[in-house]
Amino acid sequence: MSEISIRADSLGKQYRIGAVLKSYPTLRDSLVRAVAAPFVKARKLLSGQAYGAAGLDETIWALKDISFEVDKGEVIGIIGRNGAGKSTLLKLLTQITLPTEGTAEIHGRVGSLLEVGTGFHPELTGRENIYLNGAILGMHNTEVRGKFDDIVEFAELEKFIDTPVKHYSSGMYTRLAFAVAAHLDTEVLLVDEVLAVGDIAFQRKCLGKMHDVTESEGRTVLFVSHNMASIQSLCNRVLLLRGGRKIEMGPTKEVVGAYMMEQEQAAAVPLNERTDREGSGEIRLRDVHVTNLDPDSPTALYCGAPVRFDLRYEKTGRLGDYSFHIGVHDTFGVHVCHFSTRVTGCMWGDLGGGGTVSCTVPRLPLPEGRYRLEVAVLGEHRVIDRVYDALIIDIQVADFYGSGDMSSQSYAKCLVDHSWELDKDGAAG
Numbered sequence: 001m002s003e004i005s006i007r008a009d010s011l012g013k014q015y016r017i018g019a020v021l022k023s024y025p026t027l028r029d030s031l032v033r034a035v036a037a038p039f040v041k042a043r044k045l046l047s048g049q050a051y052g053a054a055g056l057d058e059t060i061w062a063l064k065d066i067s068f069e070v071d072k073g074e075v076i077g078i079i080g081r082n083g084a085g086k087s088t089l090l091k092l093l094t095q096i097t098l099p100t101e102g103t104a105e106i107h108g109r110v111g112s113l114l115e116v117g118t119g120f121h122p123e124l125t126g127r128e129n130i131y132l133n134g135a136i137l138g139m140h141n142t143e144v145r146g147k148f149d150d151i152v153e154f155a156e157l158e159k160f161i162d163t164p165v166k167h168y169s170s171g172m173y174t175r176l177a178f179a180v181a182a183h184l185d186t187e188v189l190l191v192d193e194v195l196a197v198g199d200i201a202f203q204r205k206c207l208g209k210m211h212d213v214t215e216s217e218g219r220t221v222l223f224v225s226h227n228m229a230s231i232q233s234l235c236n237r238v239l240l241l242r243g244g245r246k247i248e249m250g251p252t253k254e255v256v257g258a259y260m261m262e263q264e265q266a267a268a269v270p271l272n273e274r275t276d277r278e279g280s281g282e283i284r285l286r287d288v289h290v291t292n293l294d295p296d297s298p299t300a301l302y303c304g305a306p307v308r309f310d311l312r313y314e315k316t317g318r319l320g321d322y323s324f325h326i327g328v329h330d331t332f333g334v335h336v337c338h339f340s341t342r343v344t345g346c347m348w349g350d351l352g353g354g355g356t357v358s359c360t361v362p363r364l365p366l367p368e369g370r371y372r373l374e375v376a377v378l379g380e381h382r383v384i385d386r387v388y389d390a391l392i393i394d395i396q397v398a399d400f401y402g403s404g405d406m407s408s409q410s411y412a413k414c415l416v417d418h419s420w421e422l423d424k425d426g427a428a429g
Contacts, residue, residue: 004107005188005220006070006093011102013063013088013244062088063244066102072187073218075210077225077235077252079259081266082276082388084241086224090114090190093222108187108220109137113178122166126157126176129165133180147183154209155179156202170381175202182209188220189213210234226388228256229332260331267372267392279385282319283351283377287312288326288391290373293360302398303415305364309339311375314354322384323347324357327374328366336413337365342378365415368397 063085070076078086091097093104094112112119119136120129130151134144152161155175165173181189191210207230213219214234225231231238231252238255240247242262248255266276272286292298293306301307309326323342330336339359341347371393376386397406400415 003072004069004105005072005074006068006107006222007105008066008068008089008093009103011063011066011089011092011104012061012100013085013092013097014059014061014100016059061244063092063099063241066241066246068239068246068249070220070222072107072220073214074237075214075221075223075235077223077231077238077256078241079225079228079231079238079256080241080247081262082278083243085244086241087114087192088244089241090192090222090224094190106188109185110188110190111137111181111184111186112190113174113181114190114192119180120165120173120177123164125164126152126155126161126168129176130180134184137184137186139185143185147185151176151179151183154183154205171202178206178209182206182213186219188222190222192224193226207234225333227333227335228260229330229334232256232332263372263389264392267389271375271387271390274387274390277385277387279377279383280379281385282315282317283322283384284314284316285311285375285377285385285387285390286314286354288373288375290391290393300396301364301393302396303364303366303368304398304400307361307364309359309361309373311357311359312355313351313357313377315351319351319384321380322351323378324359325374325376325378326359327376329372329374330413331370331372333372334413336371363400363417364395365417366395367412367415368395370394 066085066089078089080086088097090112091114092099093106094110094114096114119133121132124132127148130148131141131144134141134147152158155172155178157172157176160168160172165176168176178191181191189210191206210221210223211234214221221234223231223234235252237250238252238259239249240255240259248258266274271288272284287310289310289312290301291308291310292301293308297305311324311326323340325342326339328336328338339361341357341359372389373391373393374386374388375390377384378386399406401417
């Protein structure tokens with residue numbers, strides 16, 4: 001019989017929305033509020049400000065009635081659109097926040113990589129935080145010391161290990177946090193999408209390490225990701241959440257297939273009507289459009305075509321630093337290429353109250369296939385507005401290199417214009 005590593009039973013988390021900090025009420029305030037409450041609720045219903053109990057009570061269920069079991073040594077993927085409750089579930093399992101209802105059990109030491117900054121003290125150095133995390137897990141200093149060199153080497157932070165982590169970039173923070181979580185003696189590893197903060201090479205390194213800890217060390221892993229290729233390569237089973245509720249839990253291939261169909265349905269909703277977005281909201285992206293600039297084929301998109309991406313935006317608040325981004329993902333969520341005002345050094349200062357930002361690509365470097373666009377406005381260390389699966393585009397095959405040979409498109413993720421030269425040695429042959 002399998003040994004249970006994680007069990008959730010009717011787990012739920014409710015939050016009060018729109019709440020503000022207030023001074024302690026007087027008796028008079030309480031009496032007045034009690035008498036007025038029915039009239040306030042009626043007004044909200046009549047004015048359309050509230051719909052059902054959630055609107056009247058000003059609460060929202062981030063998770064509701066979540067039950068599942070995970071056997072020791074299993075690797076479980078957790079997927080779903082933004083706001084589905086994925087991160088909330090991990091926070092409940094790690095007891096960062098307590099459930100409103102239900103129970104959650106984890107058997108064994110837990111290593112977690114959730115939000116950037118979780119589990120580290122900003123005033124302490126990287127070295128001190130490693131020992132602090134070991135102490136929290138109940139490890140002796142001698143045990144942590146035996147793992148220390150491997151942690152530092154994996155994180156690639158030898159030069160900065162004695163620097164307070166408050167001076168680390170988000171990428172440095174993530175590298176150290178994952179190295180600590182993966183190398184210290186834990187039976188359960190919880191990893192959130194924050195892993196995406198690191199660069200591509202380090203993400204691959206982390207995925208390789210997760211393969212190692214599950215196959216050779218038998219650890220249990222819960223892995224939250226939008227990257228379906230990573231989910232498929234790592235996970236035995238997948239839990240699909242939608243709107244805080246469990247939709248399906250089963251074999252990876254079946255559940256991922258259902259989720260990808262759901263993503264296509266989401267992309268069909270106009271961008272200005274999408275509610276599964278994240279960010280502080282000083283800018284809101286209202287529309288995304290892709291235009292083929294080739295006058296001979298204006299209605300289709302094909303590899304090598306000159307195209308323009310138009311992002312229609314509305315400025316809704318005071319704005320500091322910002323940059324516009326378009327990420328191109330394949331159908332499995334693999335990030336194929338990226339267009340950004342930040343990397344090109346393009347800044348306009350005042351954006352007015354709204355307008356359109358356009359990105360022109362002289363030759364579209366995408367092979368034949370279907371792609372999903374992620375659009376975002378980002379600050380230096382924050383998300384202003386981001387929507388995954390904002391638009392789905394289909395790219396048709398074409399002779400990108402002008403040679404008549406299109407075989408490379410069957411396995412390439414990205415097409416790169418290039419040329420070759422030959423300089424033969426002078427010796428006879």
